[in-house]
Amino acid sequence: MAKCQHCSTPNPEGHFNCRSCGKRAHPQKWSTQFVVRDTPMATAIRKDQIDFGTVSMDDHIKKTKKYNDKERAKKLDKALWGKSNGNI
Numbered sequence: 001m002a003k004c005q006h007c008s009t010p011n012p013e014g015h016f017n018c019r020s021c022g023k024r025a026h027p028q029k030w031s032t033q034f035v036v037r038d039t040p041m042a043t044a045i046r047k048d049q050i051d052f053g054t055v056s057m058d059d060h061i062k063k064t065k066k067y068n069d070k071e072r073a074k075k076l077d078k079a080l081w082g083k084s085n086g087n088i
C-alpha cells in the first residue's frame with residue numbers, strides 16, 4: 001500500500017500530493033521535467049500567489065510583436081531594394 005513519505009498516511013489512490021499533510025506523497029522518481037515543480041516559483045504558482053500570465057505575458061506579446069515588426073520591415077526592405085544595407 002502506498003503511503004505518504006512525510007506523514008505515512010495511506011494513499012491508496014496514488015494522489016500526487018498527500019491529502020493529510022498536503023506535501024508530495026511519493027519520493028521523486030522523475031528528473032528533468034519535474035524538477036521545476038519543486039522550485040519556490042512553482043509552489044507559488046500552485047498556491048495562486050502569483051498573478052500568472054497577465055503582466056509577464058503582456059510584456060512577452062509586446063516584445064514578440066516588436067521583433068516581428070522589425071523582421072517584417074527588414075523583409076520589406078529586402079524586397080524593395082534587393083538587399084539590406086543594414087543601416088535602416
Ligand SMILES: [Zn+2]
Pocket residue numbers: 004005006007008009018019020021022023025
Ligand atoms: Zn502526508
